[in-house]
Amino acid sequence: MVATPTKAKYDIKDINLAAQGRQRIEWAAREMPVVRQLQERFAKEKPLEGIRLTACCHVTTETANLAIALKAAGADALLIASNPLSTQDDVAACLVADYDIPVYAIKGEDNATYHRHVQTALDHRPNIIIDDGSDVVATLIKERQHQMEDIIGTTEETTTGIVRLVAMLKDGVLTFPAMNVNDADTKHFFDNRYGTGQSTLDGIIRATNVLLAGKVAVVAGYGWCGKGVAMRARGLGANVIVTEIDPVRAIEAAMDGFRVMPMAEAAKQGDVFVTVTGNKHVIRPEHFEVMKDGAMVCNSGHFDIEIDLKSLGAKATEVKEVRNFTQKYTLPNGKAIVVLGEGRLINLAAAEGHPSAVMDMSFANQALACEYLVKNKGKLEPGIYNIPKELDQEIASLKLKAMGIEIDTLTPEQNEYINSWTVGT
Template identity: 55%
Template sequence: MNSEIRDIALAPSGHKKIEWVRRNMPLLRGLEEEFTREKPFAGKRIALSIHLEAKTAYLCKVLAAGGADMKITGSNPLSTQDDIAAALVEDGLEVHAWYDATAEEYEEHIAHVLEQDCNIIIDDGGDLVNMLHTRFPEKIAHVIGGCEETTTGILRLIAMDKAGELQFPMVLVNNADCKHFFDNRYGTGQSVMDGIMRTTNLIIAGKVVVVAGYGWCGKGVSMRAKGMGARVIVTEVDPVKGIEAVMDGFEVMPMKEAAKYGDLFVTVTGCSGVIDEEDFAQMKDGAILCNAGHFDVEVDVAKLGQIALKKEEQRKNIMGYLLPGDRWVYVLGEGRLVNLACGDGHPAEIMDMSFAIQALSAKYLAEHAGELTEKLIVVPREIDMEVARRKLAYLGKSIDVLTPEQEKYLNSSAI
């Protein structure tokens, strides 16, 4: 099938972006060399749905170097970069994606990737897996397994597995230490603040930032906001995470209370209706709302539009809503992922680790085709450790190694 992109003439710009991240992703460079020699994906077709920007494009090229026949789409209508899509097509890869796709176009792009028999699924949020099970169940027989990049996607997989619906093994990439410790915390923390600042051109220092959710992503956002001089309030539903936030030095309160104080709100929960009509009613004039969870359901933008007296675009990616009491409330990036809808996503060095986990997990699936009986697969510890070792080496750092006597002690009953 032919690719579906906006404009192939945009490719030169995309090539420059991809080359820049390639220079700053040494783990993937090393894997590209290995895959080129070993061809672990020879004869395999990989369907991939991840935010389609430069770092993802380089992952696709690395997998293709390993012999994979790549079928690529985006995982969010506002995160696809058209010049990146064009560059991949010019390099001979098949792409179905463009920026600002309608809901119908987005669905059809996913469908076109899945219309051909795929062997490995690489997903970000679960849209590929969901459509494969609901719209193309006859093609499941060709699937060896897949990899899931996000917390939200894993929650969907767990629900499918509990319902007895998941039909093939999925590696839980997000749960690997070298993914969520760094990608979710440092990557999300930096990229969210970057997306907010480049969109609003406003200062963070001195503001009250309300962070909804204190998982690894919420920890990262809170840490970065605090480091930039903000006063941070955390909202949570998990009492353990609430205690963590308190002991990390943050104020903790329900959203209904925090709504009165916030200058900037960031939702990062993976849940729906986190900021609702009651919260909008409490907000002060000028409050800015954005979302860093996978789906655009955390801030109830639809309800905000219904109750607003006026809706007006303020600047690119900022929509203003005039509420009773002459109060303006602003939403960034339509309530979609602010770090990608309003920015370039996580730093290249962070995604280098996450995508190394992805690539090695896909290789693991190819090597163990037909052998995996569990549907939810933990990333093998040796993959996590190998990525960590390589990353330390590229950073020019070294660590201690246990002596044989120490290993014997730790594995004995003497402890």
């Protein structure tokens, strides 16, 4: 049921975009049956009643359905953007106007506005933080120590954010439990691989209208996101090169049929470059120098530091926007490097992010992780916790049911065999 709007504070582009946003949120909901089922249960049980919740996420139609489910669960929820270019302004307007959910997010907001919104998120004095990259948690620890006692826990859904949480734990500054949503099977197997794979190529094509068939596509990183991008690029006819620092992943890429080489060599051959590593300066000045004239570079990792754009900009004699989300950097040697989406997440900067069907499982994990933290308040030591196996299985079962797919179950004899050591061959 749509809530009656109140004079909730917000910072969005245009409240008059709400009707358009409502249509798109409802369209996404058609492909999110698991979140819908959780919302129906939450509305009856109110597991988050009285909980102040801050979510730092990409403000998309899929996130909107998560936010609506969390409010149905009783949460006092506030939403900010986790990336300056990922906000869908009509979605933000609808959440404010129709659901009375405070939103602080504007597509294209500058860094100062983004950091101000992070402070606003913490002014909410959250008990639960849903983070995407751990910026809110990091700011809390560095600047808001007096609020630490309010925190029940946090959830994190990106590899970059988990890396930061691990570093916090190692340094002894993470004093509350964190749920590792990113590594849930129903998240990274599907969201990272199929979601990132499809949406990244979607963003590249929308920004450039380039034909990928016959092009040399270089994918930096062969984690689950890199696997998805490489797989989808090959499916569109690209000749794919993978660069890696991990020998095991490099072998896997080679056995999956991709060429594997250092970026220094790949830079000479690539037509399109996609970084999905979670690290910084994966593409650097020495790589720009040997790239083909007109080579296109973009990023599908969380932060905009994977491509060293500061160095590229300092070296360029001209920077010109040639299409939406497409900038041409002309170098002193006359060659041009084309940067897509300002080096930010190309799938959200130039497209609409992951398809709703895959985010259904990811956001079901987020919702259940919040419920788990509240149910176990005071029982979990500071640390990083995986989503319990039974919750992962529940999400998968709900998704299969919604897809009309049935699977086998073990017979009593099979169950005894697989749990016994006394029966051999």
